[in-house]
Amino acid sequence: MLKDDVFIGSIDQGTSSSMFIIYDKSARPIGSHQAEFTQFYPQAGWVEHDPMEILESVKVCIAKALDKATADGFNVDKGLKAIGLTNQRETTLVWSKSIGAPLHNAIVWMDVRTASVCRSFFLPFVFFVILIALTNCIVEFVCLRIQFIYKLCEKLVFFTRAMHARAMHARALHARALHARALHGEY
Missing domain, CATH: 3.30.420.40 (ATPase, nucleotide binding domain)
Incomplete structure (x- = not known):
């Protein structure tokens, strides 16, 4: 049954x-x-x-x-x-x-062929964050630092989403290029 x-x-x-x-x-x-x-x-x-x-x-x-x-x-x-x-x-x-x-x-997600594209977007942002963090540690009070960190986190979340979108776009472009090569018999 x-x-x-x-x-x-x-x-x-x-x-x-x-x-x-x-x-x-x-x-x-x-x-x-x-x-x-x-x-x-x-x-x-x-x-x-x-x-x-x-x-x-x-x-x-x-x-x-x-x-x-x-x-x-x-x-x-x-x-x-x-x-x-x-x-x-x-x-x-x-x-x-x-x-x-x-x-x-x-x-696949662990493929590194687009890593240089991601790094080119990420490194300038890291240096900017370090510069602002050092300046704020010297000048601002603790409460202003907390506010800064909160805003930085918001920007980092936005930046991370943008980086992800760029990485996905780079992978899609690479896949299209591979397809074009295959169509022209380059493999």
């Missing part, structure tokens, strides 16, 4: 593997599966993933976790109400809407 219930699925698409877990309404896992995928290292410091292999690993994990939960007597086909997703976040992928496929391998 199948147990009718409400279930939630969770896709955890990580740096080296994908996993799907099904939870019952008491947050107990009732079925799961994990599958690793290939890491590519085209040059020192470069890390890439095949987007289609990642997609396939997620599909396999979902199917096998559903099979396990069903074999254990849970009616997940009718009771799976939602699926949450966590992913690599900063891994960059350029997908062509017109052809329905990736234009290049995904550039």
Whole structure:
């Protein structure tokens, strides 16, 4: 006899593997599966993933976790109400809407090929912060220093978001360049 219930699925698409877990309404896992995928290292410091292999690993994990939960007597086909997703976040992928496929391998978050671009934006800001901090330590009272630190933190949060956006843009430009080279047979 199948147990009718409400279930939630969770896709955890990580740096080296994908996993799907099904939870019952008491947050107990009732079925799961994990599958690793290939890491590519085209040059020192470069890390890439095949987007289609990642997609396939997620599909396999979902199917096998559903099979396990069903074999254990849970009616997940009718009771799976939602699926949450966590992913690599900063891994960059350029997908062509017109052809329905990736234009290049995904550039993984730990890839360093755009590090020089990030440093070129970050270093001038660091020197400016140090200069202001030294000046304020000599001149201002403690309460003004606290206010300064608070405002600096606000600017740092904004700067960090801007840096992240620039890094993502640099990765996307690099992926487009790689795609253009591939189209012209330069590989």
